[in-house]
Amino acid sequence: MAEPLRIALAGLGTVGAGVIRLLETNAALLRARSGREMRIVAVSARERHKDRGVDLSPFAWVDDMAELAARDDVDVVVELVGGSDGPALALARKAIASDKALVTANKAMVAHHGAELAAAAERAGTALKFEAAVAGGIPVVKALREGAAANAIGRIYGILNGTSNYILSTMEATGAGFGETLAEAQRKGFAEADPAFDIEGTDAAHKLAILAAICFGAEVDFAGVTCEGITRVRAEDIARADTLGYVVRLIGMADLEAGDDGTTALLQRVRPCLVPKGHPLAHVTGATNAVVAEGNFSGRLLFQGAGAGAGPTASAVVADLIDIARGEIGAPFSIPSAEMAPMPRAEAGHRTGRTYLRFTVADRPGVLAEMTAAMRDAGVSIESLIQQGRQEEGGEVLVAMVAHEGPERNVQHALELLRGSDSFTAPPLSMQILGD
Amino acid sequence: MAEPLRIALAGLGTVGAGVIRLLETNAALLRARSGREMRIVAVSARERHKDRGVDLSPFAWVDDMAELAARDDVDVVVELVGGSDGPALALARKAIASDKALVTANKAMVAHHGAELAAAAERAGTALKFEAAVAGGIPVVKALREGAAANAIGRIYGILNGTSNYILSTMEATGAGFGETLAEAQRKGFAEADPAFDIEGTDAAHKLAILAAICFGAEVDFAGVTCEGITRVRAEDIARADTLGYVVRLIGMADLEAGDDGTTALLQRVRPCLVPKGHPLAHVTGATNAVVAEGNFSGRLLFQGAGAGAGPTASAVVADLIDIARGEIGAPFSIPSAEMAPMPRAEAGHRTGRTYLRFTVADRPGVLAEMTAAMRDAGVSIESLIQQGRQEEGGEVLVAMVAHEGPERNVQHALELLRGSDSFTAPPLSMQILGD
Structure with a gap:
């Protein structure tokens, strides 16, 4: 048998303890x-004397995690510290500079600094691997880097954030509202005390940027992901969607477009x-992730x-x-870093699709005419419209419509025409309708 | 850039043409x-002058495909000939013996001779790869060999045969019978003129044996797969299943059991x-495949x-x-051949589960009593029973039951007690009920 693979582990939270186990x-x-x-040879974390349910006594303890990268008895550094910068990034850079392989579960770091780290690892002839950074236990990085290569x-595209999917599929099952369902998810441990990262779509955007880089051979471009979370999705939207034959999911999606001049641009979006x-x-229900790749063969x-x-x-x-x-x-990232380049960002406006639009309006005459006029003026053709009867005198009325296949720009234009109107009790919500 | 990878292609059917394309x-x-x-350097197939829609002129033509393995200008032989033995096996053996890498889509050959070929490839220090042998374009061999390693x-377990799944899911959608649906599938190209291989479960069994070897580190044991096809599934079974909250699928499943004496045995089954x-x-509907792996982490x-x-x-x-x-x-197969060994076959009889049983009986007094007595005598407890009213005078009556969780042996015993009874118009059908 060959020599043991000697591992240093930085970060001993639940994942670190899981790796040891x-x-x-x-x-x-x-x-x-x-x-x-x-063989784990050394470990490091912020607090040494915390009960993690695993026995750390066989491993050398290192207070300064950066020292893990310098040890002669280490072949691979496993970074489970988290955070896009700070100690995690310092450790990653130092490990690669010391010709150690680096394994990380840190999606934020790979989304922000993946291009730099990959180039450094390739120069050093060592490994940089981040299967755990995307979609947890699903071997999707390997599937795309190799299996579908x-x-x-x-x-x-896919469902890349378990917390959001848990909330949306629970709202679907119970009919409850967003706030109530989020609170329940927090009680049950499916959402963090500060859930912004998950429900605003940032976490999904990190993963999408990594997947897009692998699939399209572009440098990771997290800043290029347009991102909208699920906080404005209401129980009524899910009920309307159901009536129309749909469910609501937070979808991260990336694809390419070829310009007339031979350039290629990348569109990356996270949105319900x-x-x-x-x-x-x-x-796909509950805290599950799922990724769809459409290959030409x-x-x-x-x-x-x-x-x-x-x-x-x-x-x-x-x-x-x-x-x-x-x-x-x-x-x-499948293609060598030297052959990857920043890719221009595509404009979404000329993409076509069907759109769901929901307005909450004051219950008074003329509001429907105002909305439909804006649609007409922006060239948006309405396929169906449901106005929910008002619940109470003077209350809010909910109007949901589906716009026919057409340019997204037109829908955005219609919403701009309506911006600032005092007919609305809340900003309108628009959601793309996925094809089969 | 490194040297080209020089490829010889044996077999120029639709898949061979697909690879060239x-x-x-x-x-x-x-x-x-x-x-x-x-770079494809040489090709071979039975007929040279057949229009395959691809240009073969850039490649050397070889009449005797075994010669592909002997060429000095070839690094990899791609075997797309098919058949568990014969020319495919001869080519595979010769390629490996000549230190060439071998890529094959031939599930029958890998299921029958995978252990021998893997051992030879490992001795030669060359590659034997068969991603295409299991579940078409799904990179499941890699996912199990590496991603979930x-x-x-x-x-x-999973849906491993597209033809059977097409037939079952079409029966589900249309309410049509098996024979009619098979004929339609043949017309549409979803089933072969001779469909036995698919609908009797053999094709799924090949794939299951390969997956089981990878997952469990056992030598491929195709002969150890017990196999039952879908030919006896009727429209009424699918309707009953629907009422009970189920759909009918042809499932290949493998798992291990540990004996009291420390031995491990492998159970491999294909059945509706x-x-x-x-x-x-x-x-999962239509000609789609899907594989589920349950990992301990x-x-x-x-x-x-x-x-x-x-x-x-x-x-x-x-x-x-x-x-x-x-x-x-x-x-x-993930684990080196030298460390793999034939694994004993597990007995299914002591497995427990819920079972669907369907009887077609002559419409006369006492038949129900005969059946339920056999269940009682075999220790099978009945959870629910549906007897369909007869369609016509003296016609066949269909009785479907669900047996409570219990040993499979008892169900088999009940069916044995009823064997030879002249009350039945056709042999009874039993189907395992999968858990959530």
């Missing part, structure tokens, strides 16, 4: 599959969408599983360790 | 992702099952996509070529 529980299996023993990917009930993503591929949690994330971290133990390194 | 269409992409040009897999409507596999992973066809299969073949071009070889 996995390496222990599945030790014999991992030895058989990778041909080497996986024969394909030009037309579109990559209406998904047809016959679409595989409509059946493979057709539509779906990868689904737990998007977070100690076990699934540890599974992905250790899959990367197995690759490294087997000597399978390769370019982190 | 893919290598041409995506050439620039493949060069970027693999770092090498993918950190996990002990509890169970692997009742799948709860809330289960991800219940939403990852939890449930689902991989779904087109299970056959020129494009998807070519996508999988070329993914293997990219791995080889990148130098990623590794043991074909």
Whole structure:
């Protein structure tokens, strides 16, 4: 048997403890599959004396985690600290500079600094792996980097945030409102005390930027993701969607467009969408993640599983360790960094699609005429319109419409025409309707 | 850029033509992702002068395909001939013996001779890859061999035959019978003129045996798969299942059991099952394949996509070529052959589960008493029973029951007690009910 793979572990939260537990529980299996023993030699975290439910006594303790990267007895640094910059980034840079392989679950860091880190790892001839940074236990980075690598990917999209999906699918099942469902999700541990990162779409945007880089050979461009969360989705929207044959899901989607002048541009968006009930993503409920890749030869591929949690994330971290133990390194984003370049950002406005629009308006004469006139003036053709009878005297009236297939620009224009109107009790919500 | 990867292609059916088309269409992409040009140098097939819609003139033509393995200008042989033995096996053996890498889409050959071929490839230090042999374009071999490799897999199961799934899901949608639906599937090209291989479960069994070997580290044991097809499923069974909250799917499933004496045994089965409507596999319709792997850390992973066809299969073949071009070889079944051994076959009888049973009986007094007495005597407890009113005088009556959770052996015993009874107009059908 070859030499052990010597691992340093930075960050001992639930995922770190999960990795320790996995390496222990599945030790014999991992030895058989990778041909080497996986041996943690050193660990580091903020607090040394905290009960994590795992025995740290076999490992060297290091107070300054950056020192892990300098140790002679370490082959791979596993970074589970989190945060796009700060200690995590310092450790990552130092590990690669010291010719160590780096495995990370840190989506924020890879989304912000993936291009730099990949270039450094390739120069050093070492591995940078981040399977755990996208969609938890689903081996989707590998699936796209390698399994579907024969394909030009037309579109990559999916449900990339478990918390948002838990909230939306719970609202769907219970009919409850957003605030109430969020509070329940927080009680049950499906949402953080500060949920902004998940429900505003940032977490999904991190993952989307990473997937897009792999699929399209563009430098990771997190700043290029337009992002809208689920905080404005109401119980009524989900009920309307249901009537129309859809469910509401927070969808991250990226695709390319070729300009007339031969340039290629990348569109990356995270936003709530209406998904047809016959679409595989409509059946994804709870804190599950699912990714769809459309290859020009493979057709539509779906990868689904737990998007977070100690076990699934540890599974992905250790899959990367197995690759490294087997000597399978390769370019982190599939195409070598030297051949990747920043890609221009595409304009969404000329994309066409069907759109769901929901207005909450004061119950008084003329409001419907005002809205429909704006649609007409912006060239938006209305396919269907539902006005909900008012619940109480002088109360809010909800008007939902579906716009026919047409340029997104027109819908945006209509909303601009209506901006500032005092007929609305809340800003209108528009959601793209996904095709089958 | 490194040297081109020089490819010999044996077999020029739809998949072979698909591979040629893919290598041409995506050439620039493949060069970027693999770092090498993918160059077909020689091809071989039974008939030389057949229009395949692709230009063969750039490639050397070889009449005797075994010669492909002997050529000095070939790095990889791609075997797309088919058949478990004969020319395909001869070519595969010769390619490996000549230190060439071998890529194959041949599930029958891998299911029958995978252990021998893997051992030979590992001895030769060359690659044996068969992503295309299982579930078409879904990169499930890689997902299990690598992506989920950190996990002990509890169970692997899924929808492994597109033809059967097309037939069952069409019967579900239309209410039509098996024979009629099969004929329609044949007209539409979803079933072969001789459909036995698909509808009797053999094709699914090949794939299951391969997946089980990867997941459980056992030598491929196709002969150990118990196999029952879908030919006896009737429209009435699908209607009953629907009433009970299930759909009918042909499921291949493998899992391990640990004996008291420390031995481990493998159970591999292909058979129609009742799948709860809330289960991800219940939403898989048409000629789609889907595989579920339950890892001890990852939890449930689902991989779904087109299970056959020129494009998807070519996508999988070329993914293997990219791995080889990148130098990623590794043991074909994840664990080195030397460490794999034949695994004893588990007995199904002591497994417990809920079972759907359907009897077609002559419409005369006492038949129900005869059946329920047999259930009682065999220790099978009946959870629900539906007897369909007779359609016509003296006609056949259909009795469907669901047996409570209990040993499968008892159900088999009950069916044995009833064997030979002249009350039945056709042999009874039993289907396992999958849990959530």
